[in-house]
Amino acid sequence: MIHKAGQKPAAPPLQLSHRRPEALALVIVLWASALWVVGTAGPLDRFGTLKGTDFSQFYVSARLVATGHPADLYDWATYTHVLANQVPGPEGLLYLPVYPPVLALLLAPLGLLPYLFALATWTAISAAAYLAAGTWLVAKVPGLRRDPVSAGLLLIAFPAFQQLLLYGQVSALAMLLVAAGWRGWTTGHNALAGVALGALVFKPQMLCLALSASLLAPGWALIGGAAIAIAIELLGTGLLLGPDVYWGYAETLRRMLAHPGAFEPKAEQIQSLRGFLLALGGDSATTTVLFVAGIVAVLLLARQAARRAPTPDVAFAVIVVTGLLVNPHLYVYDLVVLLVPLALVTGWLASTPLSSRAVRHVGLAVLLLYWLPLVAPALGLLHVQLMAPAMLWLLWLLRQVSPTPATAGR
Numbered sequence: 001m002i003h004k005a006g007q008k009p010a011a012p013p014l015q016l017s018h019r020r021p022e023a024l025a026l027v028i029v030l031w032a033s034a035l036w037v038v039g040t041a042g043p044l045d046r047f048g049t050l051k052g053t054d055f056s057q058f059y060v061s062a063r064l065v066a067t068g069h070p071a072d073l074y075d076w077a078t079y080t081h082v083l084a085n086q087v088p089g090p091e092g093l094l095y096l097p098v099y100p101p102v103l104a105l106l107l108a109p110l111g112l113l114p115y116l117f118a119l120a121t122w123t124a125i126s127a128a129a130y131l132a133a134g135t136w137l138v139a140k141v142p143g144l145r146r147d148p149v150s151a152g153l154l155l156i157a158f159p160a161f162q163q164l165l166l167y168g169q170v171s172a173l174a175m176l177l178v179a180a181g182w183r184g185w186t187t188g189h190n191a192l193a194g195v196a197l198g199a200l201v202f203k204p205q206m207l208c209l210a211l212s213a214s215l216l217a218p219g220w221a222l223i224g225g226a227a228i229a230i231a232i233e234l235l236g237t238g239l240l241l242g243p244d245v246y247w248g249y250a251e252t253l254r255r256m257l258a259h260p261g262a263f264e265p266k267a268e269q270i271q272s273l274r275g276f277l278l279a280l281g282g283d284s285a286t287t288t289v290l291f292v293a294g295i296v297a298v299l300l301l302a303r304q305a306a307r308r309a310p311t312p313d314v315a316f317a318v319i320v321v322t323g324l325l326v327n328p329h330l331y332v333y334d335l336v337v338l339l340v341p342l343a344l345v346t347g348w349l350a351s352t353p354l355s356s357r358a359v360r361h362v363g364l365a366v367l368l369l370y371w372l373p374l375v376a377p378a379l380g381l382l383h384v385q386l387m388a389p390a391m392l393w394l395l396w397l398l399r400q401v402s403p404t405p406a407t408a409g410r
Helices: 016-038 055-066 076-086 101-106 108-112 115-140 148-157 159-167 171-186 190-202 204-216 220-241 244-258 273-281 285-307 312-325 332-349 357-381 387-400
Strands: none
Touching: 016 148, 016 159, 055 076, 055 101, 055 108, 055 115, 101 108, 101 190, 101 220, 101 244, 108 115, 115 148, 115 159, 115 171, 115 332, 148 159, 148 332, 159 332, 159 357, 171 190, 171 204, 171 312, 171 332, 190 204, 190 220, 204 220, 204 285, 204 312, 204 332, 220 244, 273 285, 273 387, 285 312, 285 387, 312 332, 312 387, 332 357, 332 387, 357 387
């Protein structure tokens, strides 16, 4: 290309291949360490912790449904008895049923298996859901599709993916639904996007994503789709397990709201705006007031960022990041959902010249958010939380990016 005298050449787009060495190093370190931790005989890892420790709560609920005792899902005495007798964990292992019965019904087939076999099966399903969502993103986002090798390495190396599998959590299902919501959003099928985001009701705190979408881009199709998905999941579960199961769940919710600290033994690990405020001021009325005020501020900032988004992909990324920021109960394994907006913004950066300071800084914010899940657990022990400030920084930078003829279309 020939440039006129005095005219600077256009800055090239982001090159994914520049990230290959660090991605490959992360793959080796993360997965070698994970295999070392769980590479022991029996149910306990090298640190004496139950393998897939969070999965134990889902397993007990699934077993109660599979063995014909859904009415006991929220009977704490029965639940802890099954936990002690069916889960081969260390003495004193304690979880309480806090998830809605939808999830117990979904995982019920796993309740027929011994714990370790159920965990292995769920780990495979969870990994498959995560990789399916990530592969979908790579295939459909032009900026990622041009370098599938680098994009694939970054997908496998994302630190939150390792944490997801080690804990045995269910957030990969949420990621898959968010990816489906993105496709509905960017193809003009807002009802489909709403259905996908409403289906997150199995993990209620993730409904913040549906709320974010409804507030930042209100529309009857999206709101109606979300309402339909929520109704189908809840009513269908009630019909299959009996309506009384919701009375037990309602009582559990009442106990949680009355004593939230008792159900958050690791509040310092919460990665959202609420976690940031808890790290600063502890669980207090002041923290709650600041959290509510912060939600309003985040929504106002995000509304401007979404309106100025250079592409529909970036607009959806703003919606997801906002929903995660205001999520009151966001842990490091839940950050697999963050990979969706990070991939969408990275795809845009790989397709547009890095011609302004704001755009270049967006790349830095994405890189920071990609790495932070690696150190988030250690930072939590120090009562320092950087994930929320980093997400806020990304929203602030996207607010400063103006659509241009080169980036406004798909």
